[in-house]
Amino acid sequence: MKQQRKPKLAVWKFASCDGCQLSLLDCEDELLAVAGEVEIANFPEASRAVARGPYDISLVEGSITTPHDAERIHQVRRASKVLITIGACATAGGIQALRNFKDVREFASIVYANPATIEALAKSTPIADHVFVDFQLRGCPINKYQLLEVLSAYLHGRKPNIPNMSVCVECKQRGIVCGLVTHGPPCLGPVTHAGCGALCPSYHRGCFGCYGPKEAANTGSLSAWWAGKGMTERELLWNYRNFNAYAEAFRKESEAHEE
Amino acid sequence: MERIEYSAIETLLQVLKRRDYVTLAPILREGAIIYDEVENASQLPRAFVDVQAAGSYRVERREDNAYFGHHVGPTTWKKFLFPPLFELFRVIRTASGFRIEGDANSENHDTVPQHKYAFIGVRPCDVQALALNDKVFQNGPYVDRAYKVRRESMFVVAVNCTEAGGTCFCDSMGTGPKANGGYDLCLTELTGDDEGFFLLEVGSERGADVAKELPSRPADPSERERAVEAIQRARTSMGRTLQTDRxxxxxxxxxxxxxxxxxxxxxxxxxxxxxxxxxxxxxxxxDVTDLTGATARRVRTxxxxxxxxxxxxxxxxxxxxxxxxxxxxxxxxxxxxxxxxxxxxxxxxxxxxxxxxxxxxxxxxxxxxxxxxxxxxxxxxxx
Incomplete structure (x- = not known):
């Protein structure tokens, strides 16, 4: 029987910190299994060797922030059978999408000696705003076990088990006592997409919303409850302005508390 | 009905442990009273009360020294019988096909933990919840074997409520504040000016067998009367009511x-x-596969x-x-x-x-x- 060729895996970087693609190298124990199942064809963080496309699976990290990247993502899409975005930048614009609420030219004029040479788009946007995306894996950074689950699912032609429920379900499954109800720090868990395994609540911190809004996130109700407990408009705004500030539910909620 | 002293709680725990029960009871952790394994009575949340309201829970000190002076917390007993994550079976690829291992619903399955659980401090509402769980998991045509194995070997120490919590409405649902069967032993805790004590009721042969080892004396009529009054106080101070008519x-x-x-x-x-x-x-x-496709697991959550x-x-x-x-x-x-x-x-x-x-x-x-x-x-x- 002819040996089947291994699927080609490529990793692409756009505007990002590299943390999500490093989750793949961070797989440690499972890394050899990954290398055994796929040909790592393009992954500059791991190897300078680059194999030509097309690629069976492309993992895309980062958001689109420059005219050059807005073109490049189309090339990546054309060379990829399956395109999976990884992380908050690629799925929601990332922390750099905080610029979307202000004038980026103003920032450039302050930061750079010669801002005329800077070519930046007015907004940092997610990959799905530009090309068709087969699957979006959330998180800042992504959870390596979820990455392995998505890769396993695509390699074996099944649906990934990535539930879109709230972080609260993970908390309760782990038996973590709810900080919101026991008067702990503010927690975005009830409006945030699961996936981290309730990491922050397990250390008695509120959820920061790293995985972005869950489906049907009722941020308005949570804000109204907090406002009733004395949270100021400014605090409400900044609760939603972080890694997923430009994800629709969080964006609308923070804008509702702008002065 | 017998009277047992506070010191008998420690005896009760040790008697149950000697009978190989995993003793699960209320314990104060992360600012809430939850249920988990305890080794001795000093771990019980003595002299604490939970102050509850809609969307709010806070543990405070009590003025008395009550062992069970709290209500129900965020944990439920169901998690021990119906765990949040549970592997049902796994499938291993072989040269000629596949084989199934560890089927939780097969009679000869040996990976269902054989823990004998003793639930200590089960409130009347939760006693009724266990009866409802039974209907779903083991009394119908589809029996959850892992549930049934644990449930059959289990020991229940119920505790009647003498104070209602801020969000309680068991009186409306007819499930409390006094347990009506469904336990092996049932305690009613009485506190006052003196050191507190318990009144003990036996609900099963298994319960009677354990009760024999506890130092006790028959409760006198005035003590019984105090228990009735205390439970009545809980009934009339429910934090919530739900009209169930039609x-x-x-x-x-x-x-x-x-x-x-x-x-x-x-x-x-x-x-x-x-x-x-x-x-x-x-x-x-x-259904979870690994990267190589050599094994697949079916997990219930x-x-x-x-x-x-x-x-x-x-x-x-x-x-x-x-x-x-x-x-x-x-x-x-x-x-x-x-x-x-x-x-x-x-x-x-x-x-x-x-x-x-x-x-x-x-x-x-x-x-x-x-x-x-x-x-x-x-x-x-x-x-």
């Missing part, structure tokens, strides 16, 4: 009531209410009718709106559960009220519907 019909007849829209505006669909509910039993199964995926069938989710999800949950508990099992699926423990992050109160929702009843529409889900 409740099943009223909800079924008001599926288009505007109150469902009101509650949907507040509901976060976060699923906390279902996670803390002692009778919510929904689960989903996930707690699920909730508040998630979008819960009602997903070919083509989409039936209950896409928060309104339809909240209505599904509440009408199941208080209306269709009666059709299905012949009694309410709510035991009045109040956990869903306390642990809702925005304090939604099902007794208020029911009251709002009752006060302004609508003409009925036929039972159909909006898509």
């Amino acid at each position: 409740l099943r019909e009223m909800l079924a007849d008001n599926l288009d009531h505007p109150e469902w829209d009101n509650v949907a505006r507040r509901c976060l669909t976060c699923a906390n209410c279902t996670m803390v509910c002692p009778t919510c039993f929904c689960s989903t199964v996930e 707690w699920d909730s009718c508040f998630t979008l995926e819960f009602s997903y069938i070919h083509g989409g989710s039936i209950r896409s709106t928060p309104k339809s999800r909240y209505r599904q949950w509440m009408t199941h508990k208080l209306s269709r559960w009666v059709d299905q099992f012949g009694e309410y699926g709510c035991v009045g423990c109040g956990r869903c009220i306390t642990w809702c992050p925005v304090g939604i109160d099902l007794t208020e929702v029911a009251r709002a519907i009752r006060e302004r009843q609508h003409s009925s529409i036929t039972l159909q889900e909006e898509v």
